[in-house]
Amino acid sequence: PSARLSVVVTRRLPEPVEARMRDLFDVTLREDDAPMSREELARAMREADVIVPTLSDRIDAGLIAQASDRLKLIANYGAGVDHIDVNTARQHGILVSNTPGVLTDDTADMTMALILSVTRRLPEGLARMQSGEWQGWSPTALLGGRVAGRRLGILGMGRIGQAVAKRAAAFGMQVHYHNRRRLRPEIEEEHEATYWESLDQMVARMDVLSINCPHTPSTFHLMNARRLKLMKPEAVIVNTSRGEVIDENALTRMLRAGEIAGAGLDVYEHGTEINPRLRELKNVVLLPHMGSATVEGRIEMGEKVIINIKTFDDGHRPPDQVVPAML
Numbered sequence: 394p395s396a397r398l399s400v401v402v403t404r405r406l407p408e409p410v411e412a413r414m415r416d417l418f419d420v421t422l423r424e425d426d427a428p429m430s431r432e433e434l435a436r437a438m439r440e441a442d443v444i445v446p447t448l449s450d451r452i453d454a455g456l457i458a459q460a461s462d463r464l465k466l467i468a469n470y471g472a473g474v475d476h477i478d479v480n481t482a483r484q485h486g487i488l489v490s491n492t493p494g495v496l497t498d499d500t501a502d503m504t505m506a507l508i509l510s511v512t513r514r515l516p517e518g519l520a521r522m523q524s525g526e527w528q529g530w531s532p533t534a535l536l537g538g539r540v541a542g543r544r545l546g547i548l549g550m551g552r553i554g555q556a557v558a559k560r561a562a563a564f565g566m567q568v569h570y571h572n573r574r575r576l577r578p579e580i581e582e583e584h585e586a587t588y589w590e591s592l593d594q595m596v597a598r599m600d601v602l603s604i605n606c607p608h609t610p611s612t613f614h615l616m617n618a619r620r621l622k623l624m625k626p627e628a629v630i631v632n633t634s635r636g637e638v639i640d641e642n643a644l645t646r647m648l649r650a651g652e653i654a655g656a657g658l659d660v661y662e663h664g665t666e667i668n669p670r671l672r673e674l675k676n677v678v679l680l681p682h683m684g685s686a687t688v689e690g691r692i693e694m695g696e697k698v699i700i701n702i703k704t705f706d707d708g709h710r711p712p713d714q715v716v717p718a719m720l
């Protein structure tokens with residue numbers, strides 16, 4: 394039998410995924426949960442046939458340029474590939490794959506959780522209970538807004554956006570969307586979703602805005618200060634995709650000024666460097682990038698990675714290959 398592929402995984406993964414990888418490949422797994430340093434990443438890219446990074450690894454042109462000819466596949470553990478320079482990888486003959494589909498439902502669930510948490514003031518209720526301050530029920534305490542009947546605008550109507558649409562419709566929300574391309578009529582009809590060619594016009598009319606597009610050069614700061622200002626002051630924004638799509642400082646200013654009613658964020662523009670002012674706000678729910686964090690999802694992401702590597706090893710293109718044209 395030919396030599397087994399050497400595979401380096403940059404983060405600890407769920408045990409069943411690591412066990413399966415040990416069965417199949419000559420795999421190097423992490424000892425602890427810390428992300429790799431740039432030096433460790435560089436070494437992995439010089440020594441392995443396949444690297445399995447996560448969004449914590451910035452695989453830029455510099456790192457790709459110093460990779461050895463041996464490196465053939467970057468099999469990302471995750472759907473978003475904005476941390477990988479896919480163009481440069483392609484120029485070096487290195488394939489990139491991701492794990493779409495298996496985190497759609499979980500991320501859409503988290504989007505709804507954020508919408509409901511912000512509109513129904515869950516964190517304030519929780520804080521009241523935890524502090525022991527609760528004096529009993531009152532007809533006027535902690536009144537939120539009803540989601541049924543409200544307009545939800547989905548920015549990015551791919552798999553996750555459509556899964557959000559389905560859920561929101563079940564909650565009685567009216568679904569609107571903006572996307573680079575309009576959905577096919579039958580899909581649009583299935584979601585009873587109203588298409589807005591103009592993002593500005595959609596933003597100005599929504600009660601809730603959900604960010605569900607990937608981060609690419611053309612979506613960076615799509616929600617910049619000018620567009621955020623178009624939102625109704627009673628409106629709420631949630632983001633479970635990538636922080637870079639929103640100008641976080643502009644959003645923080647507007648939330649403080651009461652120009653936007655609330656926000657639910659699972660992702661941040663500068664990673665863990667969150668604007669401290671954001672943390673002080675009552676009308677904001679912040680989560681530590683938990684959108685796809687389910688036991689099932691994390692295992693299925695691993696299974697996808699393994700299928701991508703196996704298929705490549707068998708001499709075919711990985712089923713979830715990412716090509717620059719898709720971005």
Ligand code: 8YV
Nearest residue numbers: 447448470471472473496685
């Ligand atoms: C994962 C994500 O936590 O898949 C994505 O794009 O943002 C998250 O669901 C992450 O990708 C792990 O690398």
